[in-house]
Every structure is written in C-alpha cells, then in structure tokens.
Amino acid sequence: MTTFKKLWGYMGRRRALLPVAIVLSALSGLAGLLPFVFIWLIARELLSGDDSASQSSVISYAWWAAGTAAGGVALYFGALMCSHLAAFRVESNIRKSAMRRVIAMPLGFFDANTSGRIRKIIDDNAGITHSFLAHQLPDLAGTALVPVAAVVLIAAFDWRLGLACLIPEFIAMGIMAYTMNTRGREFMREYMTLLERMNTEAVEYVRGIPVVKVFQQTVFSFKNFYRTIMQYSHTATRYTRLWERPMTLYTVIINSFAFILVPVAIIMTGAGEGLAYVIINLILFVLVTPVFSECVMKSMYIGQALGQAGEAVRRLDELTSYPTLKESDRPQTPRGHDITFDNVVFAYPGTDKDVLHGISFSIKQGQRIALVGASGSGKTTIARLVPRFYDVSGGSVRIGGTDVRDISHDVLMRTVSFVFQEPRLIKTTILENIRYGKPEATLEEVNRAADMAQCREIIDRLPNGLNTVIGTEGTYLSGGERQRIALARAFLKDAPIIVLDEATAFADPENEHLMQRALRELTRGKTVLTIAHRLTSVADADEILVIDGGRIAERGTHDTLLGLKGIYYNRWNEYCQAVNWEIKSFKQNAIKPTVSERTTTNETTFSKQTNNDGTYKRDRNRPGSTAYGLADKLALSPKGYRDFKKGVAWTAIFNIVLMLPAIFVFLFLADWLRPLLNGGASPAHGLSYFCVLAVPFLAVMYVVGVFQYRSTYTSVYDESANRRINLAEKLRRLPLAFFGEKNLSDLTSTIMDDCTDLEHTFSHCVPQLFASLISITLIAVGMCIYCWPLAVALFWVVPVALGILLLSRKGMRRSNKVNYMNKRAVTEVIQEGLDTVQEIKSYGQDARYTLRLDQSIDHYERVMTRNELVLGILVNGAQSILKLGLATVTTVGTWMMAAGTVDMFTFLVFLVIGSRVYGPINEVLNNLAALTYLDVRISRMNEMERMPVQEGADVSIDGGFDIRFEHVSFAYEEGKQVLNDVSFTARQGEITALIGPSGGGKSTAAKLAARFWDVNSGRITLGGVDISTVDPEALLRNFSVVFQDVVLFNASVMDNIRIGRRDATDEEVLRVARLACCDEFVNKLPDGYRTVIGENGQTLSGGERQRISIARALLKDAPVVLLDEATASLDVENETLIQAGISELVRNKTVLIIAHRMRTVANADKILVLSGGEIAEQGTPGELKARGGYFARMLSLQGEKA
Known part of the structure; x- marks a missing residue:
C-alpha cells in the first residue's frame, strides 16, 4: 500500500480516473464471462432433445455472446484509457519532481552519483510505475472478481465440476507464489542495480570516445563496462533459467483442466447423473476455465509489476532523499556585498x-x-x-x-x-x-x-x-x-x-x-x-591568500608576500621559471621510435562474430536471401537469427500442443456424445482409458514447453549483450564528426534502453507473433479439412483483424517514431540538466530549466496520450472483430444443422475450439505496442551500424614520422570552414608549434593529423603515407595525445593511467605517474592509486586530472605526440615539476604542440600561426620574432605581463 499511496500523490487532478478504470475493468471481467453462459444455453438447446428448439433462439444466443464479448472489450478499452491518462500524469510528475529535487541538490551529490545513474533511475523508474498503473492495477479489479465469479458459477451449475476446474488454478498459483517469493525480489534489485551501473558506464564510454580512439581501447578494455554487460546478461539468463521448470509447470498445469474435468464427468455419470446434464455443464466449464486461467496469469503479472513498482519507488526515494540545501523560513536580504x-x-x-x-x-x-x-x-x-x-x-x-x-x-x-x-x-x-x-x-x-x-x-x-x-x-x-x-x-x-x-x-x-x-x-x-594559476593575472589584487592543505598559509599583497620569502615567494619563482620554460627538440634521427603493436580486439570470442568494422557478420554471397533480409531487418546476428527461428518453431509447436486439452475433450465427446445423439451403443472407453491418455498428453505439453521456454527466453540476453558490444564497438570506429551531430543521451539510450526493450520484445512478442500466425494457419487448415464451411465461418475474422492492423501499420510506425523522438527529447533535457547543473545553479536558472523540462515532458505526455487512443482503438477494434467469429460459426452451424449438412457433434466441437483458438492472436494484439516500437528501435540501430566508418589498410609506417599537410581544407559542416588551403610539414625529431587566436584552427589541425576527421580536400601524410588510406586504429598506434579537455573514467587512478597501454605493469604505471607528478596528490587519496575517482574524475581538481592525462600519454610512448594546451590547468608548482615529464615525452618524437604561452614554444623548430583557418605566419622563432608579426607581438605582450 505504501507504493500505491506514493503513486497516488503524483496523480493530481486525474486521481478520479483510476477508480473509474478499476470499475470499468471489473465490469469488463464480468462481461467477459457472459458469452460462455450464452454458449452454454446454445448447447443446452441443442442437447435438450426438444425439436421445438428454434433456430432463431440459437442464433440469438450466438449474437448475444458476440455482443457481450465486444461490450467487454469496449469496457476494457475505457478502463485502459482512464488508467493510461492517470499513469501518464504520474510518469510525468515523477520526472518533474525528481529532477526538481536533483537540481536543488548540493554539488557534492553529483560527486557521489554519476549523471548516467541519475538519469537511469529517473527515466526508467518513471516508466515502470506507468506500466503498473496503466495495465496491472486495472486488471487487479477483474482478477479480484474471479473467486466471486467462481463461487457463483459453482453454485449455479455444478459444484463438482466447478471445484475440478479450479484445482489446476490453485496448484499453478502455489507454484508461482513460492517461486516469486523466494527469488523474485532479490533478482529485481540486482537486475535494476546492474542496469544503472551499465548505463553509467555507457555514458562514460560514449563521452570518452576521443580517448577511446587515441589509446585504441575497445569496449573490452573498459573492464567495468564490459564486465557489467556480461554480468547483466549472465544474471538475467541465470534467473530466466531458474524459472524454466516453474514457468513450464505453471503453463502446463493451468492448461490441464480438461484432464481433470473429463474424469470427474465420467465419475458423475457413473454415479447416476444424466449424461446430457453432465456434458452440458462440462462444456460450460471447459469454456469458462481459460478465463479463470487468464485471471490467474494476470495476478502473477500484477504481483511481479507491484514488486517492480515498489523497487522503482524505493530507488527514486533513495535518490531524492539526499539532503538538499534548505531555504530559511525567514529569508534575509544582505546589507551590502562584503x-x-x-x-x-x-x-x-x-x-x-x-x-x-x-x-x-x-x-x-x-x-x-x-x-x-x-x-x-x-x-x-x-x-x-x-x-x-x-x-x-x-x-x-x-x-x-x-x-x-x-x-x-x-x-x-x-x-x-x-x-x-x-x-x-x-x-x-x-x-x-x-x-x-x-x-x-x-x-x-x-x-x-x-x-x-x-x-x-x-x-x-x-x-x-x-x-x-x-x-x-x-x-x-x-x-x-x-x-x-x-x-x-x-x-x-x-x-x-x-x-x-x-x-x-x-x-x-x-x-x-x-x-x-x-x-x-x-x-x-x-x-x-x-x-588563478597564472600569478601575473592576480599580482595587482588587493590581497592574495595562499591556500595550503585547506588553511590560509600566507596573506598579503604581492609585494608583501614576496618580502616574506615563503610559499608565495617560491611559487612566484617557479612561475617565472615555468613562463620561461621552452620545449626543446633533441634531434637524434638515428633513433627510430618504436610503435606498440599490443592493441588487438580479440579479447573475447565476440570478435569471431564480427567483421572488421564491428558489425555482425552477414553472408555476403546471399544479399538477396529472404532469410538474411529478415535477420538484417530484425538486427540479429547469425547466431541470434538461428535462435530466433528456433524460438518461433518451438513457440508454434507449443501453441499447437496447447490444443491437446481441447483434443482431449474432443475425444471424450466423440466417444460419449455420439451415442447420446445417435442413440447408439455405450461409449467405447471408460475412466481408466482417459486417465492413462492424459499422462502422455501432459508429458508432451511439459517437454515441448521446456524447449519453447529455453529457445525463446534464455538466448535473448546473450544476443542483447552482443548487440550492446557491437554498438559500442561501432561507435568507437565512427569519425568524431558523427558525435557532433548526436547528443550523449541519444547514443547511450540506443545502447541501453533500445537493447533492454528489445529483450522483452524478442522474448515475449516477436516469436509469439510469427508462431501464432504459423499455428493458427495450421489449425485453420486442419479445421478446413474437417469441415470447411464452419472453418471459414470461424477464421474469417483473423485476416480481417490483421488486415486492419497491417493497413494502419505505416501510420502507427510514423506515430511511434514521433513518440520515440519526443521521449528522446525528454531524456536529452534531463541529461543536459545533469551535465550543466553547475551553470544552472550559478546563474539561478532553476526555474527556466524546469520550465523547459516541464514543456518537454508535457508535450511527450500529450503525444503519448494521442497515440495510446489511436492504438487502443485499433487493438480493441481488432479484438472485437475476433469476437464475431464465435457468432458467425454459431449462425452458420445452426443453418447447416437445419439443412442436415453437419451434425450436432461437429457443431459443438467447433464451438469448443472457437472459444480457444483466438488466444495466441489476442496475446499478440495485447503486445502490439511493443511490436510497433520494434521498427523504430531497430531502424535506429541499423542506421548506426550502417554509418560509414573510416576505412584503410593496416599498414606500418616505415618512412619515418614526418607529418605533411598538403593544401588541406576542412569544415565541420557546410558553411563553417575551419581550415582553408593549409600546407606545412612537421618533421620527426622536431617540435612544430601551432599558435594563434582561439578558434583559428589549431586543435582542428592537430586532430586532423590523427584522422579524428577526414579532410574535405587536400591530403595529410605520415611518413609519406596518405593517412586517409590507413586504418584509423593502425594510424593511432603512432600517436600520443594530451587533450585540452581532459576525459577520465570512473575507475581507479591506476586504471585511468593504464589506458595508455593496457599491458603495462604496475611499476611502469607508477614510473610515468611520478614523471607526471601524480604522486603528490594520489598518495593523499584514501586508497592511493586504487582510488576510484568518480565520473570524469570529478573528485579531482582540474590540474590533477590533467596530470593523469599526461601520465597516460607518457605510458603509451608513441612516436608522434600531440599536445593541446597540456599545462593549461596546472598550478605553478606542478607545472614546473611536470615540465621534465613533458620534455621526456617529446624526446626524439614528431611533436605538434598547441600553446598560448609563447615562451613555451620559443625554442621550437618551427612555429605556425593559424588565424581564421589559414597560416598567417610560419618559420623559426627567430625568424618570426624578427618579422614583428603575431608571434613577436604576443611574445612582447606576455613579456610585459611576466
């Protein structure tokens, strides 16, 4: 009740809709029983032996049966619309409320919680509560009426047959209750925890793609990400297998009522009950029991959904229970601005x-x-x-x-x-x-x-x-x-x-x-x-506070602090030394840097399933193959497609096998009813025969059920893991231009949410769709052979119902795409809020952000409401049409009986089968929403898989490591030219510096050299080889990069440095860490180099993060080094110390350095001034100084400041 109480609070003005939904659902459940009562009346009329039983009354009962069935569908549609309106409002308000609470959190909250985890908890758990309120809660009313309806039926008709039909229900419920109580809750908690972890690591992986590319990491190298993907897959598979026997037993037992009803009916006739009376009531309970079974199944889902909703609410409460910064009850206005x-x-x-x-x-x-x-x-x-x-x-x-x-x-x-x-x-x-x-x-x-x-x-x-x-x-x-x-x-x-x-x-x-x-x-x-780290920028401050170890160590003006000759005095001298630091080249051309060949992607057997570009292997020799076309359309790997076909086959067989209880009843009626109708001899078979016959029937149902469960449910998680890994690997191989067009939440949602949804769709919906079409076709063919006019009367509704859905498929797909994009827009706004929370707080944009969030969520709610109405009308229209099949077969059967072209036994058989045959189709219709989303999700995955990757040969660079730009032009997108006809050579063993105003194209040129993007025109060569012909991974083996924008991962300091070279020993990691001056701060961390540093290293300062970035570049030790403002975030003391490490890094290498401090590059071999995407100046430092241009002006300007 606590869960429901909390959800009730989110409904707002739509609270009244939920009781209405519950009442309508209850009435729908009652209406769903009435058709079987009318069928019972038809059977009684037919078996009464009264010639006055009019044809019109039988037909009238038939249409009353169809009408009440359609009425039940309409009532249920109304219930679902009311519950969905309430559920959509709850889902929206949960997202709004949770994000308002999160935005109000102090920044310390974001140190302990990654943006991926926060978004996952808010977004996914809001959706879970929606599912519970929209579907399971209304069903609770109908399920609660089952015991009442059972008592009424037992009392009104026959208590013995009534109890017999309920025995399997009680046994099945006991099995499921025991299994769920002992395993369900624990698994749900573990399952959701793994999803959150996986989402966190997916966000990190996508955000860190530049580092992933440079240091040639694969998804396998990100141990936590890969391990969590596999752990999730193994956990879900293990749990699914634990349910294999209980679920199969449940399905078999709940469908085995006929194997109890028939023996009880035989016993009753032996005790003196009239055969006609027994058979009439037997037919009633054979028809009604599946309704009881469906309600029992729903009760299981309700229990499961309640557990999920409870866990969702608990996680939301846990997330938002972090103490916020409380507002004062009596706020005061500051008197001045001291x-x-x-x-x-x-x-x-x-x-x-x-x-x-x-x-x-x-x-x-x-x-x-x-x-x-x-x-x-x-x-x-x-x-x-x-x-x-x-x-x-x-x-x-x-x-x-x-x-x-x-x-x-x-x-x-x-x-x-x-x-x-x-x-x-x-x-x-x-x-x-x-x-x-x-x-x-x-x-x-x-x-x-x-x-x-x-x-x-x-x-x-x-x-x-x-x-x-x-x-x-x-x-x-x-x-x-x-x-x-x-x-x-x-x-x-x-x-x-x-x-x-x-x-x-x-x-x-x-x-x-x-x-x-x-x-x-x-x-x-x-x-x-x-x-400030640049001390000249604060030398004229009114007072300078020197902070050391969280205390004020010194204070005073610049001159006063210099006079003390303490910490500040030392830092000033170090700063002057750092300002005058020059990167020098050490020309020893005889020394040829070695290139590590250690990076491979064959760390798991996954590589055997993938092509070089990371996509699933396809049979290229059969591009026109229908089978392979379907595999592509469903985004399945070869193994996944084989598993899918196996699942469809076993599900189709199981659907047919589930008709065995009906066949059992058919055999009984054939043996016992024909003598009654024809006045012939006694039945040929008695109680023992039917008891023995039930055993192989049950055995076949159980064995086929096990195979169906195993082939459908357990293999889907392996395929999902491979799909996630495939997408992650594909992302790694895409050019960086792709990521400028996409946002973080969109890409991670494809890896996470789409794959998770496909797990459900491919285990519960897609195989059932194909299997239902196969099984119902086979059954229809068999029935046509038996009596084609009645078969046509029974099955004409199936193509009509499916035809309506097929004709509206294009509209539904378009509508679902709109829904999907609006959902992505909501996710994007949530992710943006988490990424820019410091700006939101700093500029007091809480209200503006939440208004934008509210607008996005409200728009999504309106779109989803419209879509649910359209989808509901289509599904319920199709289900209503299916209900007409029973009426038409009754009408046609009555006419044929009157004409003498069919006997009563055949007619009754079609009535019994007609009450069961639409079950698989109805199940597909109930999952139509998931099926209609399938196209949208798969098309997004296929779109990503088909994105062109940068191709090239895996060639070694043997002609040295000179970098040559030849008339290179480049624009990130049309109309945004960044480089225009740029030509220069950066030679091996020399320092080539790129300087110039911000936005001049310096960072772009460096990234083009490493082929992060491909040039629009001209070409770039490394050692004489056109880099556009070299595989990006082979090319990047030659590069070490220190980025201006540091990207770290939620792993230990040791693992972050080891990204530079995965097989490095601890000693090698520690050596480069010391060169990069990491010891000083790492030794203060709780677990030293084993300390996990949070999302993007958020527990570290900017300078500390930069030092780790330099350490991993040192560890890679590649022959080409790109330094993009490598010391911009460092304090004076560490900048001075780390200069030795950088000098070691660039020794004997081809170096492209981007710097804003002119003295840093004053001893470079060549300086290029990039301005407006063109080379404004180039030459040696001496030449440029003498020329009196940009370099000389900036050198003079910084000299004045120093």
Whole structure:
C-alpha cells in the first residue's frame, strides 16, 4: 500500500480516473464471462432433445455472446484509457519532481552519483510505475472478481465440476507464489542495480570516445563496462533459467483442466447423473476455465509489476532523499556585498575528512581578493561556498553581514556570478547560450556582453552569427572560445559579486590581455574572488591568500608576500621559471621510435562474430536471401537469427500442443456424445482409458514447453549483450564528426534502453507473433479439412483483424517514431540538466530549466496520450472483430444443422475450439505496442551500424614520422570552414608549434593529423603515407595525445593511467605517474592509486586530472605526440615539476604542440600561426620574432605581463 499511496500523490487532478478504470475493468471481467453462459444455453438447446428448439433462439444466443464479448472489450478499452491518462500524469510528475529535487541538490551529490545513474533511475523508474498503473492495477479489479465469479458459477451449475476446474488454478498459483517469493525480489534489485551501473558506464564510454580512439581501447578494455554487460546478461539468463521448470509447470498445469474435468464427468455419470446434464455443464466449464486461467496469469503479472513498482519507488526515494540545501523560513536580504568567511570548516558530504580548516577572511565591497595554491589545496572549494553550492560544516560564510544560509536562493544567485574553469554550453544558439546569464536581456545587451568577452570574431565567422546552433557541449568551439562565451554570460548577468575560477585559462595571449582588461571593467566597484594559476593575472589584487592543505598559509599583497620569502615567494619563482620554460627538440634521427603493436580486439570470442568494422557478420554471397533480409531487418546476428527461428518453431509447436486439452475433450465427446445423439451403443472407453491418455498428453505439453521456454527466453540476453558490444564497438570506429551531430543521451539510450526493450520484445512478442500466425494457419487448415464451411465461418475474422492492423501499420510506425523522438527529447533535457547543473545553479536558472523540462515532458505526455487512443482503438477494434467469429460459426452451424449438412457433434466441437483458438492472436494484439516500437528501435540501430566508418589498410609506417599537410581544407559542416588551403610539414625529431587566436584552427589541425576527421580536400601524410588510406586504429598506434579537455573514467587512478597501454605493469604505471607528478596528490587519496575517482574524475581538481592525462600519454610512448594546451590547468608548482615529464615525452618524437604561452614554444623548430583557418605566419622563432608579426607581438605582450 505504501507504493500505491506514493503513486497516488503524483496523480493530481486525474486521481478520479483510476477508480473509474478499476470499475470499468471489473465490469469488463464480468462481461467477459457472459458469452460462455450464452454458449452454454446454445448447447443446452441443442442437447435438450426438444425439436421445438428454434433456430432463431440459437442464433440469438450466438449474437448475444458476440455482443457481450465486444461490450467487454469496449469496457476494457475505457478502463485502459482512464488508467493510461492517470499513469501518464504520474510518469510525468515523477520526472518533474525528481529532477526538481536533483537540481536543488548540493554539488557534492553529483560527486557521489554519476549523471548516467541519475538519469537511469529517473527515466526508467518513471516508466515502470506507468506500466503498473496503466495495465496491472486495472486488471487487479477483474482478477479480484474471479473467486466471486467462481463461487457463483459453482453454485449455479455444478459444484463438482466447478471445484475440478479450479484445482489446476490453485496448484499453478502455489507454484508461482513460492517461486516469486523466494527469488523474485532479490533478482529485481540486482537486475535494476546492474542496469544503472551499465548505463553509467555507457555514458562514460560514449563521452570518452576521443580517448577511446587515441589509446585504441575497445569496449573490452573498459573492464567495468564490459564486465557489467556480461554480468547483466549472465544474471538475467541465470534467473530466466531458474524459472524454466516453474514457468513450464505453471503453463502446463493451468492448461490441464480438461484432464481433470473429463474424469470427474465420467465419475458423475457413473454415479447416476444424466449424461446430457453432465456434458452440458462440462462444456460450460471447459469454456469458462481459460478465463479463470487468464485471471490467474494476470495476478502473477500484477504481483511481479507491484514488486517492480515498489523497487522503482524505493530507488527514486533513495535518490531524492539526499539532503538538499534548505531555504530559511525567514529569508534575509544582505546589507551590502562584503564577503566574510568566519572560521569556516568544511568536509564533503559522505566523508568525515575536513578539507578546509578554520578559514577566516573578509572581502570588502569593491575589493579583489585572489586565491592561489597547489591543485587540491581547497581554492575551488572556498570559492564554491560563496554562492552556497555547499553548506559549511562549521563556521559561516556571510554576504553583507547575512549568513548565506539565510539568503533566499533567488536573491543569492542574483547577487553572485560564478565563472567556472570548465564551462558547459548547451546545444542551442550562441545567443541563447549567452542569454543564459540574463534570460530577459535584449539583443543589444547580448551583443555588448559578447563584445566585452571578445566573442565578436567567433560570432562573425559563424554562418548565422549569434543564431548559429553549436554542437553538443560546444563541440564546434575551442576551449578558449567556450570560456569566452561563459564570460559573456557573466558580463550579461552583471552581478555585484563575481567569483572567477581560472576564467581565462584557455584564452590565447591577445584575447587574454583584452579579456583581463574587460574583466577589470566588469569588476570595477564589485566584490571579486578570483582563483588563478597564472600569478601575473592576480599580482595587482588587493590581497592574495595562499591556500595550503585547506588553511590560509600566507596573506598579503604581492609585494608583501614576496618580502616574506615563503610559499608565495617560491611559487612566484617557479612561475617565472615555468613562463620561461621552452620545449626543446633533441634531434637524434638515428633513433627510430618504436610503435606498440599490443592493441588487438580479440579479447573475447565476440570478435569471431564480427567483421572488421564491428558489425555482425552477414553472408555476403546471399544479399538477396529472404532469410538474411529478415535477420538484417530484425538486427540479429547469425547466431541470434538461428535462435530466433528456433524460438518461433518451438513457440508454434507449443501453441499447437496447447490444443491437446481441447483434443482431449474432443475425444471424450466423440466417444460419449455420439451415442447420446445417435442413440447408439455405450461409449467405447471408460475412466481408466482417459486417465492413462492424459499422462502422455501432459508429458508432451511439459517437454515441448521446456524447449519453447529455453529457445525463446534464455538466448535473448546473450544476443542483447552482443548487440550492446557491437554498438559500442561501432561507435568507437565512427569519425568524431558523427558525435557532433548526436547528443550523449541519444547514443547511450540506443545502447541501453533500445537493447533492454528489445529483450522483452524478442522474448515475449516477436516469436509469439510469427508462431501464432504459423499455428493458427495450421489449425485453420486442419479445421478446413474437417469441415470447411464452419472453418471459414470461424477464421474469417483473423485476416480481417490483421488486415486492419497491417493497413494502419505505416501510420502507427510514423506515430511511434514521433513518440520515440519526443521521449528522446525528454531524456536529452534531463541529461543536459545533469551535465550543466553547475551553470544552472550559478546563474539561478532553476526555474527556466524546469520550465523547459516541464514543456518537454508535457508535450511527450500529450503525444503519448494521442497515440495510446489511436492504438487502443485499433487493438480493441481488432479484438472485437475476433469476437464475431464465435457468432458467425454459431449462425452458420445452426443453418447447416437445419439443412442436415453437419451434425450436432461437429457443431459443438467447433464451438469448443472457437472459444480457444483466438488466444495466441489476442496475446499478440495485447503486445502490439511493443511490436510497433520494434521498427523504430531497430531502424535506429541499423542506421548506426550502417554509418560509414573510416576505412584503410593496416599498414606500418616505415618512412619515418614526418607529418605533411598538403593544401588541406576542412569544415565541420557546410558553411563553417575551419581550415582553408593549409600546407606545412612537421618533421620527426622536431617540435612544430601551432599558435594563434582561439578558434583559428589549431586543435582542428592537430586532430586532423590523427584522422579524428577526414579532410574535405587536400591530403595529410605520415611518413609519406596518405593517412586517409590507413586504418584509423593502425594510424593511432603512432600517436600520443594530451587533450585540452581532459576525459577520465570512473575507475581507479591506476586504471585511468593504464589506458595508455593496457599491458603495462604496475611499476611502469607508477614510473610515468611520478614523471607526471601524480604522486603528490594520489598518495593523499584514501586508497592511493586504487582510488576510484568518480565520473570524469570529478573528485579531482582540474590540474590533477590533467596530470593523469599526461601520465597516460607518457605510458603509451608513441612516436608522434600531440599536445593541446597540456599545462593549461596546472598550478605553478606542478607545472614546473611536470615540465621534465613533458620534455621526456617529446624526446626524439614528431611533436605538434598547441600553446598560448609563447615562451613555451620559443625554442621550437618551427612555429605556425593559424588565424581564421589559414597560416598567417610560419618559420623559426627567430625568424618570426624578427618579422614583428603575431608571434613577436604576443611574445612582447606576455613579456610585459611576466
């Protein structure tokens, strides 16, 4: 009741619909029994021996039977529509409520919960509650009436036959109750946990595709992801096999009522009951018992669904029970904009280790205070306490004399503007991304903020200016460009308090100079707290706080701190050393770097089932084969297709075998009824004969049932695991351009949700569809041979019902595609909210985000409601037409009996079979929703599988490792030219530096060299070989890359570094970790190098994450090295230390380095200045300095700052 009570609270104004649905469902259940009463009346009329039994009365009963059956269908349709309306509202409100709660969580919540897990819990569990409320709960009313109906029937007709028909029901229910209680709940918890884990790891895998490609990782290399896929498959298969015998026994027993009814009927006749009386009542209970059986089956599903709904509610409660930052009952308004930290102590939620110890300082309004210190010292933590992203553990943070805990959230967010080191953008226009800072801003205000943040050149080069839609997470913008967009937001917000966390870390020198000037204008008269690794940017701060180990170690002005000759003095000297650091080439051309050949994908037998491009193997010699066409259409592997055919065959056989009880009744009636009708001799067979005959019938049913269950249910999870692995491997081989067009939630949903849904569809629906068509065709043929006029009267409804569905298939497919895309849109908005939660909080966009979320969810609800109405009308129309079959066979049979062309026995046989023969078709219709979604889901998978991959030969590079660009032009998409006719050579053993303004094409050029994309024109060669002819995996064996945007995985530090080379020993990992200066922070972690670092390394600082990235590049030790702003996120101390590691990394290699610090590349062999996608300058540092162009200007500018 607790589960239902909580779901009841989400219904809102639609609560009244659920009781209506329950009542209509109950009435539908009663109406479903009435047709059998009318058939009983027909049998009584026929067997009464009264010649006055009119033909019209029999026909009248037949149409009453059809009418009440159709009425029952209509009532059930009404029940389902009411329950679906209520369930859709619950599903929508759960998503809305859960996301509102999640967005209100402190940032510490997201350290402990990955975005993949959160989205999975919210999205999937909302759907589970919908299924329970929309289908199972209304059925509960009809199921509850079964005992009442049974008692009434037993009392009204015959208690002995009534009890006999209920015996199998009780036994079957006992078997299922025992099995579910002992195994069901435990499995459901494990099953849902594995799904959440798998979703988390799928999100990480897709997000980390650039790293996956560079370091040649396969899905198998991601041990957690691969292990969870296989564990899920094995767990689901194991659980399914545990149900094999109980489920088969249940199905056999619940269908075995005839094997009890017939012997009881024989015993009754032996006890003196009239044969006509016994047979009439026997026919009634033979017809009614399947209705009881169906209700028992529904009760099993209801119990299972209730357990699932209960587990879903529990998980949602568990997720949303994390304590939020409570609003004050009496919010206060700050008096001014001073910031005061008073003896602040802080520990991250879920830990008892303080990271801040007694922090006390004040920032007066108009002052600028800087925080400096090593990575992980607590700088960012201090900054994030100002806008109350967390609550302090002790002490207080005050703004204008008011504790931030007493300031309302809206006021606090209007007061504080926070610019993050790694800003997140959303997939919309530049205009809307900037307007995030102030939604009501005019176009003039947006343009002014963009100009102040030096965004004008970004906007002007885009085809639609401010209205250009950027790719997912700003895919088509460089790191510096994304940072400038984020700064434009802050300029637009114009809050009185500004917190800057390395806000210009990725800016080029010229733009940094201009942005710093703009920042001084922005912060004039405001309270500013800034974090910086470039000490020159904060040398003029009013006060500098040196943070060390969560404490303020030193404080004062720049000159005062230098005079102390303490920590700051040392850091300043290290900074000056770092500023003057030069990467030098060591030309030893005799030394040829070795290339690791260790990366292969044959780590499991999966590779035997796949082609080189990761797709399932097909028989290429039979492209026109119908069988193989069907396998492709169903997205099945060869083994999966063989299993599917086997499942269809055994299901068809089982459907036919389930007619054995009806055949058993037929044999009984043939032996006992003919003498009664013809006045002949006594029956040929007695009780013992039928008891013995029941045994092989039951044995055949059980054996076939086992094979049917095994072939249908247990193999589907292996196929699903292979499908997930196949899709993940396919993604790995696609060019990065593909990912700019897709969003994270869309791709992970294909791997996760689509595959999960296909598990159900291929185990419960598709084989049953094909098998039902086969079995009903065979039965129809047999009945036609027996008596074709009655067979036609019985089966004409099947092609008509199916024809209606086939004619409307195109419309349903179109409608389902719309539903699917709207569901994906909801998922995308949820994922975006989780990815940009820090921006939502910083800019007070909670209301705006939830409004957008609500609109997306409400639209999806409206679309689904329309679709459910259309689908319901079609399904229920088809089911109503099927009900007419019984009426027409009765009418035709009556006419034929009157004409003497058929005897009463044959007529009664068709009546009995007619009550059972439509069962498989009805089952297919009940699962029509899943079947109609099949096309949409499979077409998405096939679309992904058919995406062209970058092809090439697996050739070795023997001619050295010079990189040559020859007239290369490239655009991410039409109208967005990034490189134009670029030509240069980066020689082996030399350092080639790419410099220039942000967005000039530096990162793009480096990524083209590694063939992350293919050029639009021109060509790139490595060692004289055109890289477009080289297999990307073979090519990337030659590359090590340190990305500007670091991607780490939710694994240990050791495993993250080992991505560089999977077979590296612990000693080798530790050696490169020391070179990359990882020891200093890793040794402080709870489990050292075995510590799991969270989604994308979110428990680490930016500098710590960058050091791990450098360590894995060192471990790979490839002959070509691409460095994209490799030290941008490092603090001064570690930048100085890590320079030795980078110098080791580039020794004797072909090096392409992207840098904004000119002194870093002042000793490079060649410098290329890329501006506007063209080479503006190139030459040696000396030549460019003498030329007085961009390089000389930037060198001079940075020299002034230093």
